Amino acid sequence: MGIFTRFTLRSLAKNRVRTAVTVVGIALSTALLAAVLTSVGSMQAALMERTMATEGSWHVFSSELSATAVDALADSDQVSDLMTFTKGGTAALSEEDARNLGGFLTLKSMPTVAKGSDEPMGAPYALMPELVEGGMPQTADEVILPDYLKGETLGADGSGGVRSDGPIAVGSSVTADLGVRTAGPDGEESIEDPRPRTLVVTGFYERQPPFLANNYAVATYSSVAINAAGSPAGIGAGADDATMGAYVVTRGIGSVDEMHAFFEEATGLADADTTLYHRTLFPYLGISDGRPIWGTLWMVAIVLAAVIVVASVSLIYNAFAISVAERTRQFGLLASLGASRRQLRRTVLTEALVLGAVGVPLGLVLGVAGTVGAFALSQEAFTSLVGTGGGVPVHVDAAVLAAAAALSLATLVASAWVPA
Numbered sequence: 109m110g111i112f113t114r115f116t117l118r119s120l121a122k123n124r125v126r127t128a129v130t131v132v133g134i135a136l137s138t139a140l141l142a143a144v145l146t147s148v149g150s151m152q153a154a155l156m157e158r159t160m161a162t163e164g165s166w167h168v169f170s171s172e173l174s175a176t177a178v179d180a181l182a183d184s185d186q187v188s189d190l191m192t193f194t195k196g197g198t199a200a201l202s203e204e205d206a207r208n209l210g211g212f213l214t215l216k217s218m219p220t221v222a223k224g225s226d227e228p229m230g231a232p233y234a235l236m237p238e239l240v241e242g243g244m245p246q247t248a249d250e251v252i253l254p255d256y257l258k259g260e261t262l263g264a265d266g267s268g269g270v271r272s273d274g275p276i277a278v279g280s281s282v283t284a285d286l287g288v289r290t291a292g293p294d295g296e297e298s299i300e301d302p303r304p305r306t307l308v309v310t311g312f313y314e315r316q317p318p319f320l321a322n323n324y325a326v327a328t329y330s331s332v333a334i335n336a337a338g339s340p341a342g343i344g345a346g347a348d349d350a351t352m353g354a355y356v357v358t359r360g361i362g363s364v365d366e367m368h369a370f371f372e373e374a375t376g377l378a379d380a381d382t383t384l385y386h387r388t389l390f391p392y393l394g395i396s397d398g399r400p401i402w403g404t405l406w407m408v409a410i411v412l413a414a415v416i417v418v419a420s421v422s423l424i425y426n427a428f429a430i431s432v433a434e435r436t437r438q439f440g441l442l443a444s445l446g447a448s449r450r451q452l453r454r455t456v457l458t459e460a461l462v463l464g465a466v467g468v469p470l471g472l473v474l475g476v477a478g479t480v481g482a483f484a485l486s487q488e489a490f491t492s493l494v495g496t497g498g499g500v501p502v503h504v505d506a507a508v509l510a511a512a513a514a515l516s517l518a519t520l521v522a523s524a525w526v527p528a
Contacts, residue, residue, distance in 0.1 A: 130427040131467045137420035137519060138471025139478060141413055142512040146479045146504065148409040153503035156392035160231035163322040163388060166355035167395075168371050169234075171195070171320075171327075172382040173352045177375035181356060182223045184374055189224025189357035191233045193217045196248075196342035197286030198330065200299050202268025209260065211297070213270045213284055214330040215251070215307070216353070218244070218337035224357065233355040235316040237325040237334065242278040242311025248339035249305070251282075254331055255312040269302055280309045284333075286342050305342065307333060321384045363396045417519050424523035432456060432527040460524035468516045472509055476502070 173181075173192075181187050196215030200206075219233070226232075237252070245251055253276065262282065263271030269285035276282065285302035292298065313334075315325045325332045341351035361367050367385060372378055390396075480502050487500070 126427065126431060127463070130424065130431075130463050131470070133420070133424055133427060134463055134467030134516065134520065135471035135474060137416060137424070138468050138512060138516040139475035140416045140420075141515050142472050142475025142509060143479045143482075144409055144412045144416070145508045145512050146476060146502065147482075148405050149505050149508045150479070150483070150500055150503040152392055152405060153505075154500040156389070157231070159389050159392065160229060162235075163319075163386065164234040164355070165189075165227075165229045165231040165357060165389070166191075166233050166321065167358045167386050167389070168356040168367065168383065169321040169354070169386075170356075170371075170375070170377065170383045171353040172377070173354050173375060175352060177377070178222065178352050178354055180374045181354065184370075186358050186360055186370055187223060187356055187374075188359040189228035189233070190222040191219045191355040192222045193219050193337075193353050194339055194341040195351050195353065196305075196333075196335065196339065197284075197303075198289040198299060198327075199269035199284035199286050199302065201270050201331075202263050202265060204265060205260075205262050205268060205270070209257065209262075210331050212289065212299075212327075212330040213333055214289075214327040215284065215286060215305075215333045215335060215342060216327070217248075217335050217339040219324065219355075220337045222354075228357045233357070234324040235322050237313035237315060239311050240314045242309070245310050245334065245336045248335050249307055250310045251307045251333040251335050252311040252313050253282075253309055253333055254315050254325065256315075257331060258312050269299060276309060278309060278311060282307045282309060282333075303342075307335070321386070361395060364390060367395065413515060417515060420516075420519045421523050424519065425526065428456065428460065428524045428527040431459065456524050456527060457521070460520045464517055464520045468513050471516065472513060475512065476504055476509075 178190075178192055182190055194217045196217070198212050198214045200212055201209060219236075237254075239252065240255055241258070242252065257276050259275045259277070261272055261275050262268070271283045273281045283304055283306050285299065285304050287299040287302035289297060290300050313325060316323050320326050325334065356371070358367065358370065361370060364385065364387065367390075371383065377383055483500060483502050
């Protein structure tokens with residue numbers, strides 16, 4: 109320890125009241141910065157978690173992929189998680205059944221995780237069906253059906269491409285003429301190359317709100333029968349035919365345009381109707397779509413942090429100015445003994461760093477504790493804002509705390525520089 113450092117520590121110990129007041133000021137400044145940044149970070153995390161819980165964690169969804177395209181996605185370093193399913197075809201219901209149950213029955217498999225984890229980012233890829241009766245399918249010819257089909261007799265008049273052996277229940281058999289669903293020039297849809305297939309019902313599921321990409325049990329204007337994971341595709345069995353669907357989670361992509369370019373290059377698919385991008389989730393992941401609105405919360409945080417820094421500089425500056433003024437004779441004595449201006453300046457800056465070493469960690473703890481208390485008292489308001497029963501938990505992020513500490517240290521240096 110050098111003579112100037114010992115001089116600084118001795119001076120701080122001698123003027124305990126001023127030292128304590130300065131530490132408190134630094135701690136309060138840091139606490140305000142930590143509270144603001146932690147609050148915004150917690151809000152962002154809560155909104156992202158709500159979005160993933162209600163819409164899935166997928167980034168890109170496509171229902172028309174070839175096996176070759178799926179392999180390319182699995183091999184890509186820009187794909188962190190990948191869930192795939194096979195398509196077994198679509199059958200047309202009779203005109204009478206279609207009035208109440210939709211026009212088609214689509215067969216797809218339970219999902220298979222081709223890369224990554226079952227629940228990327230702590231949330232499912234998509235909203236999965238909730239089984240309400242029976243059991244899950246174990247083979248390609250066993251299926252679960254939506255609960256609104258329970259008790260229905262399909263194809264009772266002998267027409268249509270879907271026929272049941274009576275009122276549908278667990279253990280019933282359903283015969284479906286499965287093929288490729290196409291639309292003609294007049295927009296009328298039909299099934300090409302239908303092939304009969306008998307499916308055994310093992311259970312019924314409750315379907316979540318119908319949106320194609322976030323709901324695994326939804327297909328456009330279709331009831332969805334789901335068979336076992338890994339079931340072979342029933343249509344377009346060639347390696348290059350579009351027989352699969354996929355939910356893709358990416359990494360290292362910073363904009364929607366980059367996302368489009370990556371997916372098109374990997375799969376060969378341009379912006380088709382069967383490819384969807386999770387634009388609701390992207391803002392919380394820092395994937396920009398060119399609109400500044402996604403960063404509104406952080407813009408507010410930056411403004412508040414700037415106000416805190418400016419106010420803190422003016423207050424902490426006074427403490428150092430008084431400290432320097434009180435030690436003018438001491439500095440003069442050191443100068444007469446050969447101390448340079450640089451060494452004297454370093455003495456004041458060392459004092460700032462010593463005080464910061466105590467005040468900044470204390471302020472971080474106070475800031476997080478204050479945020480926890482404020483959030484606990486405001487959960488009802490946060491619940492109505494976020495729209496979930498759990499409210500907004502405090503999300504302590506090391507990067508956020510590091511940013512608060514860095515701003516506090518910058519405030520200290522700025523406050524001490526002029527007196528130094």
